[in-house]
Structures are given as structure tokens and as C-alpha cells.
Amino acid sequence: MQFLIYIIVYPFLWFTSKLPFRLLYLVSDGLYILLYHVIGYRRKVVNNNLRLVFPEKTEKEITAIRKKFYKHLCDMFLEMAKTMSISEKELKKRFKITNPGEFKRLESLNKSIILIFGHYASWEWSIVLQNYLNFKGYAVYKKLANHHFDKLVRDIRSKFNTTLISTKETISIINKNESNGIKSITGFLSDQSPRLSKDVYWNEFMGINTPCFTGAERLAKKLDLSTAYLKVSKIKRGFYEAEIIVLAEDSNMYKDYELTDLFLKEVEKQIHKAPEYYFWTHKRWKHKDEFSK
Structure with a gap:
């Protein structure tokens, strides 16, 4: 069944990737009518x-x-889907890094880097970042249940030499690289809702008490890594800009959860400025009623 679904959907994705951008966005307009007005997706x-x-x-x-x-x-x-066929030149034109020198400065510290993202604007096209780096690039992701689509996603996101790794692999891969003298930059999408546990960290996000994902911060402190936030902004349809905001050159100089709070404040500022570009289909605040229990 997994393969059947894959062979039905894949031709649509491939065909879409070949469309010029003008036609791509006409298809997007039609998809919006279907998704919003007809299906009412989420x-x-x-x-x-x-x-x-x-x-x-x-x-x-x-x-x-x-x-x-x-x-x-x-x-x-x-x-x-367009990422399947987009060229490096085209992607660099549409996803610009406004301060690439900040990457070079961080790399000069000779410390591996944790790069935190939010579900804001476009994180998919950030795969072009590897072309601005000397360090090896990794992106932490959650494996898909359909292994055919999982391989497709890994192939797409690895197109410009970024390597996808699962959460369970992250520490061992970074440790192995450090032992071999290989410095890396590892990207985390860190504004999602973690599983509830007794020691989960709670704080306000957009004014609502909610559990916060702290894995990126804990990893940065445990392995003595620098921490930065990639602030992605949508300039206009099909065009984005990304700014590297350094949160900590030495992550261990900060109190527990302080870097997590700094990151979430950066995401909040972007949401207040242009809320339409946040990923509202996620149940980000689903555990809010558990705070006082």
C-alpha cells in the first residue's frame, strides 16, 4: 500500500517540480481554493x-x-516539490543569506554549531545553506512512516550536500565527527510541542504556557557547541531572506533554558510582525491545560 500511494503521488510531485514559477503559483492558487474553501484542511x-x-x-x-x-x-x-529540480543558482536567488560572514566568523571559533529554526516562512529552502559553509551540514528530522516518501524527502533535502539525520542519531554522529576532528553545523526545528513528562520545561510562547522543546540547547551545552538562530523572512511570493542571529558563542555561559527562551522570543517577534507565515496547522498549544496539573 505504501508503494502504491508513492507511485500515485510521485508523478504529480515530479511534474510540479518542472513547472516554471509563474505556472507553479497558478497551481498554488487552485490548490488554495481546494484546500481552504472545499476541503477545509485543519x-x-x-x-x-x-x-x-x-x-x-x-x-x-x-x-x-x-x-x-x-x-x-x-x-x-x-x-x-520544486526543490526536486531547482538549480543551485535559482535557489540562491530565491533564498538569500543576508549576513553569510556571520557563518564564517562562527566557524573561525573552531566549534561545531547548533542552528535553530522555527516553523516560519520557509525552512525547506534552507538546504542551500551548505553552499555558504565549510563545516559539514546536518538537519535533524522525523522519519516518515512511508519509507518511500522518507527516502524521497531525504534525497530532496540532501540535494545540496546537507545530510538528514534522525534525533536518535544526532549525538552519536556529532560525537564521532568531533573525535575525528570534523566540525559540523546541525539544524533543528525547535518550536514544536514535545512529549509531556515530569521534568518537561514550561514557559510562555505567544502568551500561552506550553511545554518547550529543549533538545537543541541541551545538546549544545553537553557537547560545548555554539548556538545560532536562522531568522527566515518572506520578502514576496517565492523569495526569502535568512539572517544568522548568534545566540551564544559559548552555550554553557547561559543558564538552563535561557537559550531556548531567546530562540522562542525571536520566533514570537516574527509572528507578531507577519502572523500569516507561521505554521498554524500544528497543535502547538495542545498541552496548555496541563500546566497547572
């Missing part, structure tokens, strides 16, 4: 999230953000 989740974090906004304002978000979501999905 609209309840999106509505609940938006009303939760923006209680001061009117229903008209919430609706405007919601529609813009779904248009962006469709663009991002098709842009991910």
Missing part, C-alpha cells in the same frame, strides 16, 4: 490557534490572517 486547528494567541483581534482580522496563511501554505508545499 481549519478548526488553525482557527483555535489564531484565536488563542490573538484574543485581541476581531473575527475579520483572524479571517484575513487565516486566508493569507493557507495561501502561503500552498506556496510552500509546491516550493518543496
